[in-house]
Amino acid sequence: MEQQNESGTFGMWVFLVTEIMFFGAIFAAYAIYRSMYLPAFEFGSRLLDIKLGATNTAVLIGSSLTMVLAVHAAQTGKRKALVFYLLLTMLLGAAFLGIKSYEYFHKWEHFLVPGLRFAPAEVLPAGVTVQNLQLFFCFYFFMTALHALHMIIGFGIMTVLVVMSWRGRFSPEYYAPIEVSGLYWHFVDIVWIFLFPLLYLIGGRY
Amino acid sequence: MTTAVAEPAPDSRVNYLNANYGFRSWLFTTDHKRIGLLYLLSITVMFFIGGSAAVLMRLHLITPGGTLVQPATYNKLFTVHGIVMVFFFMIPSIPAVLGNFLVPLMIGAKDLAFPKLNLLSWYVYIVGALFTLYAILAGGVDTGWTFYTPYSSTYANTQVIAAALGVFITGFSSILTGLNFIVTIHKMRAPGLTWFRMPLFLWAMYATSVIMVLGTPVVAITIVLVAFERLLHVGIFDPKLGGDPILFQHLFWFYSHPAVYIMVLPGMGVVSEVIAAFSRKRIFGYSMVAFSSLAIAVISFLVWGHHMFVTGQSIYAGLIFSVLSFLVAIPSAIKVFNWTATLYKGSISYQAPMLYALGFIGLFTMGGLTGLFLASLATDVHLNGTYFIVAHFHYIMVGGTVMAYMAGIHFWWPKITGRMYPDGWARFAALLIFLGFNLTFFPQFMLGYLGMPRRYATYPAEFQVLNVMSSAGASILGIAYLIPLVYLIWSMRYGKIAGPNPWNATGLEWKTDSPPITQNFEETPVVTEEAYDYAHMPPMPSAAELAGHGDSNV
Amino acid sequence: MSQHIVSVRSYVIVFLALLGLTALTVGVAFVDLGQLNTVIALAIATVKMLLVMLIFMHVKYSSRLTKLSILAAFFWLALLLTFTMSDYFTRHWTPSPSDWGPSISQPAPREK
Numbered sequence A: 001m002e003q004q005n006e007s008g009t010f011g012m013w014v015f016l017v018t019e020i021m022f023f024g025a026i027f028a029a030y031a032i033y034r035s036m037y038l039p040a041f042e043f044g045s046r047l048l049d050i051k052l053g054a055t056n057t058a059v060l061i062g063s064s065l066t067m068v069l070a071v072h073a074a075q076t077g078k079r080k081a082l083v084f085y086l087l088l089t090m091l092l093g094a095a096f097l098g099i100k101s102y103e104y105f106h107k108w109e110h111f112l113v114p115g116l117r118f119a120p121a122e123v124l125p126a127g128v129t130v131q132n133l134q135l136f137f138c139f140y141f142f143m144t145a146l147h148a149l150h151m152i153i154g155f156g157i158m159t160v161l162v163v164m165s166w167r168g169r170f171s172p173e174y175y176a177p178i179e180v181s182g183l184y185w186h187f188v189d190i191v192w193i194f195l196f197p198l199l200y201l202i203g204g205r206y
Numbered sequence B: 001m002t003t004a005v006a007e008p009a010p011d012s013r014v015n016y017l018n019a020n021y022g023f024r025s026w027l028f029t030t031d032h033k034r035i036g037l038l039y040l041l042s043i044t045v046m047f048f049i050g051g052s053a054a055v056l057m058r059l060h061l062i063t064p065g066g067t068l069v070q071p072a073t074y075n076k077l078f079t080v081h082g083i084v085m086v087f088f089f090m091i092p093s094i095p096a097v098l099g100n101f102l103v104p105l106m107i108g109a110k111d112l113a114f115p116k117l118n119l120l121s122w123y124v125y126i127v128g129a130l131f132t133l134y135a136i137l138a139g140g141v142d143t144g145w146t147f148y149t150p151y152s153s154t155y156a157n158t159q160v161i162a163a164a165l166g167v168f169i170t171g172f173s174s175i176l177t178g179l180n181f182i183v184t185i186h187k188m189r190a191p192g193l194t195w196f197r198m199p200l201f202l203w204a205m206y207a208t209s210v211i212m213v214l215g216t217p218v219v220a221i222t223i224v225l226v227a228f229e230r231l232l233h234v235g236i237f238d239p240k241l242g243g244d245p246i247l248f249q250h251l252f253w254f255y256s257h258p259a260v261y262i263m264v265l266p267g268m269g270v271v272s273e274v275i276a277a278f279s280r281k282r283i284f285g286y287s288m289v290a291f292s293s294l295a296i297a298v299i300s301f302l303v304w305g306h307h308m309f310v311t312g313q314s315i316y317a318g319l320i321f322s323v324l325s326f327l328v329a330i331p332s333a334i335k336v337f338n339w340t341a342t343l344y345k346g347s348i349s350y351q352a353p354m355l356y357a358l359g360f361i362g363l364f365t366m367g368g369l370t371g372l373f374l375a376s377l378a379t380d381v382h383l384n385g386t387y388f389i390v391a392h393f394h395y396i397m398v399g400g401t402v403m404a405y406m407a408g409i410h411f412w413w414p415k416i417t418g419r420m421y422p423d424g425w426a427r428f429a430a431l432l433i434f435l436g437f438n439l440t441f442f443p444q445f446m447l448g449y450l451g452m453p454r455r456y457a458t459y460p461a462e463f464q465v466l467n468v469m470s471s472a473g474a475s476i477l478g479i480a481y482l483i484p485l486v487y488l489i490w491s492m493r494y495g496k497i498a499g500p501n502p503w504n505a506t507g508l509e510w511k512t513d514s515p516p517i518t519q520n521f522e523e524t525p526v527v528t529e530e531a532y533d534y535a536h537m538p539p540m541p542s543a544a545e546l547a548g549h550g551d552s553n554v
Numbered sequence C: 001m002s003q004h005i006v007s008v009r010s011y012v013i014v015f016l017a018l019l020g021l022t023a024l025t026v027g028v029a030f031v032d033l034g035q036l037n038t039v040i041a042l043a044i045a046t047v048k049m050l051l052v053m054l055i056f057m058h059v060k061y062s063s064r065l066t067k068l069s070i071l072a073a074f075f076w077l078a079l080l081l082t083f084t085m086s087d088y089f090t091r092h093w094t095p096s097p098s099d100w101g102p103s104i105s106q107p108a109p110r111e112k
Helices: A002-036 A038-046 A050-075 A079-109 A130-166 A176-201 B023-027 B032-060 B071-107 B115-137 B151-155 B160-187 B200-232 B245-279 B286-302 B315-343 B352-375 B377-383 B387-417 B423-450 B461-494 B543-547 C008-028 C036-056 C064-093
Strands: none
Touching (some): A002 A038, A002 B160, A002 B245, A050 A079, A050 C036, B032 B115, B160 B200, B245 C064, B286 C064, B315 B352, B315 C064, B387 B423, B423 B543, C008 C036
């Protein structure tokens, strides 16, 4: 059992290694294009809503806290607390997705969706072309959508865990699925921890 | 150990093959051995699909004018050949078939760390294969297996998205397999089986899995970006819209170069096992071979730019990639020297697995040496985009990996099926494959050097003789590959029944029944010897004994 | 799996630290520090990541193998970034016959 638990955790870490490379590659592409088209990327960044982004960051950090508290509850055999914290994690995750959806909708209304509806009304400063700005928004949507997809998957995993926890399937001796799912959830949080500054904060908002 | 007692027929003994019957027992199995066989069936089908494309190409190229297919169709043929062979045959072949089957057996475990993930990986492979087959049937793809932008992202009007999705999905199969192997090898080795007592095949599987896990995600996201760009017409890789096609190539080759080591490292693992067994000696320089596998895995990630020397990449980056590409040849050379040293003063027998393994050593070396010409910037300018490259990689992938795969299939066939294959036919097929292969691809080195470009449906008349030789070779190869298909299937019913260790080989897999019981071992084995302890093993049975005439250990 | 049980207090402290760092990084975004802005933002993000990894994900109490795997992943990512960047940053060191398209020149590119 011990060996199985160790294997499970290690297995999840190996999977997270693949996720680091998966997201890392798109971050690399973003970094390169940002270096090429700095004015456009900075301008695009300033068009994002920093308040919503910061709120979402806080929400996600909160959900990581509730997640570790869920693991803690499992480790100490507190079934009701476990279910409570898992539900809270899901709630915060849903809040994140809700805020993100609102941001997407806002971009849609302002004609800032690449390929589908891109006609920015803003006056473009010197050195910024419409195409380069569109490239920024490509990355914005692609990276945040990929992140959101991972959150939705995490949401699904949490649902399964809530049901299993409610049925008393976990104990201080066996809580590996909670721990392992927690690792996944924290990873998704870490991706956002980098997405937020790279997309929202380094646009020269001064 | 051998006894004079005859083993009962495998059919009357419960093993993993007859433990359950019916489709459901196979399609919902979590037994790594059955999953290995599911993969065997699938990749064999894909091999013949990819092979058919190659046969059509070579038939078309018999004449310079080429009238068998339209040029547009020719483009689709080489693309399909590449995609199917690389992603659906070569990359899974040894890991998903032999690796899945043997890794738990070799480490003395009941199964892999995550048996259900293993089954999932096969289903993911099948879904990816179906997408690709759809792409082929719905009109084909003509971008080349490399999907270079902006052609693939903007200008092609073939089934790029379907094919890209097929590759993307199958990538996850690769990732899951690699993940499973890494965790299994770290966490589930039998008592006494330290890292340096493991068979070298396991070191090779481990190194391959590291590459799979670190590289595949990068190409996955890159392909998604291409599909994204194709759907939305945004300029991620399109220069007209501000994108950089070279960025695609960086991201693509970051995986695809290590991918060729995913293809060849397992082959090297098989060769280590076969050379040791058929020379009756421990592998010379065991730790060097083990470390060289890891070195290849690491250095393989540092050389991808050698595919891009002529793209407009910075020449300084090119210099660095060139030097590193020379460096990556060293661990491979170390292995070749160690295998050769193993042969020296060995007691060598020439059954089919050994013929294939010896073929690997020679042909891989040739392919590898020609890689040095390509690693050198100046000569690559002339040779890039020509048949020299085609010959180079086919020597390694077909002369190398496919031969190693055949070696492995034949070597472990008795373990997998409980039956021996007819070695006479097997050796004939091996020789025919060797001859057909060289006739096909050696002329291509010359063609490339003389300047014939690759991926062209027509060519100048002065190249015809060499092309005809190559096509003749390809016809021989095509037939030669069918021969094992026939006798291997035949052997499953009529082959001589094999005992636990028909080759008197070392390794935990040979200490259990052929075919093994579902949980592999009656009791978890404990390992006390070093690997390749051939000094304490009986000699290789004679050809007569192996074929079942006279006394045998079965 | 770490049998080590981290206290709720530690978790809450890390949580508050993460919130604080978020506030900090947002604040710094409104101050003009030139190129340092990006460096500081990434540095703060890295600290946040380390906090989440070491404490929330229990890496501090995990095996050497786990730590090695994580390091390997970041190292490989660094390889991807470094080698690819080495192409873009050095393209202009050799003159090209025509404008071969987008590339990066130091210090602050104002291309296209």
